[in-house]
Amino acid sequence: MSLDVTAVGKAILDREDRLAERITRLQYERQPELQQKFGEIGWIKTKQDTSYTLKYLAESIHLESPLLFSSYMTWLRVLLQQYQVGTEDLYVNILCFQEVLRQELDEETYRYATPHLEAALRQLGSDAEQQGSYLEESGMAAEATAYTELLLEGRRAEASRLVMDLVDRGVPLQTIYLDIFQQSQYEIGRLWQTGRITVAQEHYCSAATQLVMSQLFPYLFNQSRKGLKLVSACVGGELHEIGLRMVTDIFELNGWDTYYVGANVPARSLIELLKDYKADVLAISCTMTYHVSLARELIAAVRQDPDIGGIVVLVGGYPFNTDRELWRAIGADGYGRDAEQSVRVATELTGRKGRSGACQA
Known part of the structure; x- marks a missing residue:
């Protein structure tokens, strides 16, 4: 990895607040309807999201992986739909990234950012693929679904009993981990990303699964x-x-x-x-x-x-x-x-x- 790549990431992070401010201001100039649609809080949130995106851009440049940045934009695209932020808004945001970074960075430094920004624009310009339920991919789909639903309903004790019943029936622990816990966690993350559950629910489900896992510790050492x-x-x-x-x-x-x-x-x-x-x-x-x-x-x-x-x-x-x-x-x-x-x-x-x-x- 060249020193130039490291310097580019640092140059972006050193200017993060200024860049986020300028990019947000430019986007609101290009899309004045955003002010009416989202108000002052929308401007603040846009700047916050832009700061996060700058962090991802800097790291992707640092690691010389445009794929990381374009994949982040795919994830962000899904996340922001619940807040009525459309793909076009994200596309304009990246165009503003290009314009502001071109002005703020010298030509050689900006050159390193170009493939990452272009990869993001290509990704946003393509049709969005919707991730289906991870529970359907489980080798124990019915049990994984029941377990996840119990957690979402706050019925942690019953979720624990479901797992312990599987253990008593002789289901291998590795199967329980991979087909129940792992797929449930993936699904909980998807539900949060798409706005179907809150952060509090996501945290509760994760904590509950960790508690259930702790009940299996004696079996791990056999x-x-x-x-x-x-x-x-x-x-x-x-x-x-x-x-x-x-x-x-x-x-x-x-x-x-x-x-x-x-x-x-x-x-x-x-x-x-x-x-x-x-x-x-x-x-x-x-x-x-x-x-x-x-x-x-x-x-x-x-x-x-x-x-x-x-x-x-x-x-x-x-x-x-x-x-x-x-x-x-x-x-x-x-x-x-x-x-x-x-x-x-x-x-x-x-x-x-x-x-x-x-x-x-």
């Missing part, structure tokens, strides 16, 4: 051990921890010894833990695109330590599912699309390391 150790962490202030919690539990189910540390662990402390625990694999979760650089910095710090520089580093989360080659760009050894694939990739990489003394994906 598996024979493989002598392999995993440390799992979310980068920075990443708040979306439940996915990594599921991944960690699936590792336990497959005979790994795990050490889940969650979010907000300083890099130095994590490195010391990796040494003390003699971990074979470090799993890093990242949901927000603008946290990917933190993952890269963490991986670089791990690689620089001679005591653990050869540890297998596995990454996962939304940005890596969007750009399937992103894990290579930040120095990881591999990536897992979901919990099941993460275990498979980690097992393969540790086996390869044991045979050759190196771990290359």
Whole structure:
């Protein structure tokens, strides 16, 4: 990665507030009907959304991945529909990005932003694909639907009983995790994005699922051990921890010894833990695109330590599912699309390391 790319992202973030102000003002000049439609609060919200979009743009440039930015626009397009913000409004917003950035940045710096903005415009100019219910994709669709409906109705105890009944019937825990918990969480996220449930409901459902998962802990440790150790962490202030919690539990189910540390662990402390625990694999979760650089910095710090520089580093989360080659760009050894694939990739990489003394994906 060139220094120019890093400098471009920094140039945008250093001017974030000024850029957001100018872009919002220009959009309202081009679309004066927005003032009448949304009022003063609409102007404030537009500036806030523009600031977030600038963060995503800066990170996408930093990572040299226009796909990350265009995918974010697809996600934002769906999210904002519930607030009567149309695709045309987003399209005009990106046109304003182009005009303001062209004026604010020098020609060489702006050149790096061009493919990302053009990718976003192409995406917004195409027909929107509607994601159907994730519950229908589950191998246990009826049970996943019933579980999710119970959570949405606030009937946590009954949702727990449903899961424990499945356990008593001999349904494998891995199946429950992948077909019930995972698909339910995906669906809850979709319902929030499309405005069908509130943030409070989304948080309740996630917390309830974590509680139900905790009731399954005694069953996780009944598996024979493989002598392999995993440390799992979310980068920075990443708040979306439940996915990594599921991944960690699936590792336990497959005979790994795990050490889940969650979010907000300083890099130095994590490195010391990796040494003390003699971990074979470090799993890093990242949901927000603008946290990917933190993952890269963490991986670089791990690689620089001679005591653990050869540890297998596995990454996962939304940005890596969007750009399937992103894990290579930040120095990881591999990536897992979901919990099941993460275990498979980690097992393969540790086996390869044991045979050759190196771990290359």
